[in-house]
Amino acid sequence: MNGVQLIKVHGSENDFYMLDVTTLDHQLSESEIKQIAINICNRKAGLIDGADGLLLIDKSDHINVLGKMRVINADGSEASMCGNGLRCVARYLAEKNQQQSFKIETMQADLPVAKMPSLSKGVETYQAHISPVSFSANDLGMRVNAGEDTLINQTIAELNTKLKFTAIAVPNPHLISFVDETTISGDYLGELGHYLNNKTNSVFPDGVNVSFVRILGKNQIFVRTFERGVGYTDACGTAMSASSLVSVLLHNDLIENNAKISVCNPGGMVNTVVHHSDNSEDYIDLIGNATFMRTIDISLDETLAGNFTNIDINETKEQASYKAFIKTLPKV
Numbered sequence: 001m002n003g004v005q006l007i008k009v010h011g012s013e014n015d016f017y018m019l020d021v022t023t024l025d026h027q028l029s030e031s032e033i034k035q036i037a038i039n040i041c042n043r044k045a046g047l048i049d050g051a052d053g054l055l056l057i058d059k060s061d062h063i064n065v066l067g068k069m070r071v072i073n074a075d076g077s078e079a080s081m082c083g084n085g086l087r088c089v090a091r092y093l094a095e096k097n098q099q100q101s102f103k104i105e106t107m108q109a110d111l112p113v114a115k116m117p118s119l120s121k122g123v124e125t126y127q128a129h130i131s132p133v134s135f136s137a138n139d140l141g142m143r144v145n146a147g148e149d150t151l152i153n154q155t156i157a158e159l160n161t162k163l164k165f166t167a168i169a170v171p172n173p174h175l176i177s178f179v180d181e182t183t184i185s186g187d188y189l190g191e192l193g194h195y196l197n198n199k200t201n202s203v204f205p206d207g208v209n210v211s212f213v214r215i216l217g218k219n220q221i222f223v224r225t226f227e228r229g230v231g232y233t234d235a236c237g238t239a240m241s242a243s244s245l246v247s248v249l250l251h252n253d254l255i256e257n258n259a260k261i262s263v264c265n266p267g268g269m270v271n272t273v274v275h276h277s278d279n280s281e282d283y284i285d286l287i288g289n290a291t292f293m294r295t296i297d298i299s300l301d302e303t304l305a306g307n308f309t310n311i312d313i314n315e316t317k318e319q320a321s322y323k324a325f326i327k328t329l330p331k332v
């Protein structure tokens with residue numbers, strides 16, 4: 001039987017199925033990868049409770065790089081980066097190779113990752129380097145007002161709202177707006193996310209991750225995200241990183257460069273450290289949990305067919321540790 005083992009993982013409850021393709025006896029085609037992601041991530045008819053996406057781990061032929069990560073959204077679309085997912089892949093490769101700090105190949109860069117002291121007992125914690133960063137419309141797949149190349153703290157005429165937005169690629173595309181408590185918990189984020197991720201909008205024809213951010217206090221923000229290719233997620237690592245950088249740029253009275261920022265989200269909390277400089281590349285350190293909830297042994301044929309009746313599940317005890325950690329967080 002062409003069995004495969006999937007690991008169900010999450011970063012701040014942004015959950016994924018993770019598959020090490022080097023364990024397979026043949027290479028998956030691109031259409032098989034897309035179909036597997038759509039089948040297993042489906043929240044209604046997928047594998048157990050579905051997921052926000054599929055993380056593929058492959059070998060890398062780059063020097064001093066332990067492996068390669070690809071991220072496939074729940075709708076089957078591929079993204080260039082996934083911050084919460086990179087921490088989970090980092091843990092998998094660290095434990096597989098008994099190494100604690102190394103690089104992982106991603107679509108646009110080989111990124112440093114490292115095992116960190118646990119955020120809480122039983123909560124495995126990793127750091128991921130988030131880059132490259134760009135504000136350029138071309139890198140964002142964005143069409144702004146004629147002739148302009150960036151969108152920084154500006155309104156977008158097509159959206160017909162007074163909200164101001166900043167667009168930033170890390171390198172996947174993010175659109176960020178600072179809002180108040182009422183707005184961040186309302187439905188407008190979802191309306192915006194649906195509008196900007198359908199093909200008819202002229203601002204982001206290829207879609208964009210949309211986040212609302214609330215400044216909570218000194219080096220503390222709350223980020224809620226509607227993700228391209230997924231919808232609402234409990235957290236989005238690249239969005240929390242991008243939001244931290246934009247917070248340093250636009251609210252540096254409260255959110256400091258080169259300082260540990262506490263980024264709260266519906267799924268929990270991560271830390272970021274923004275490294276902004278006028279004369280070198282910006283990047284963000286993203287530090288947070290890499291929780292492995294369970295392994296699932298299943299046949300590849302059944303996964304491709306979307307038939308999940310014959311599966312073998314092994315639960316870990318890590319989700320209980322993560323829930324205990326969440327209970328220690330201040331209410332926001």
Ligand SMILES: N[C@H](CCC[C@H](N)C(=O)O)C(=O)O
Nearest residue numbers: 079082083084172236237238
């Ligand atoms: N939906 C994103 C990819 C997943 C990113 C997110 N889960 C993260 O942790 O960064 C996109 O299409 O760009």
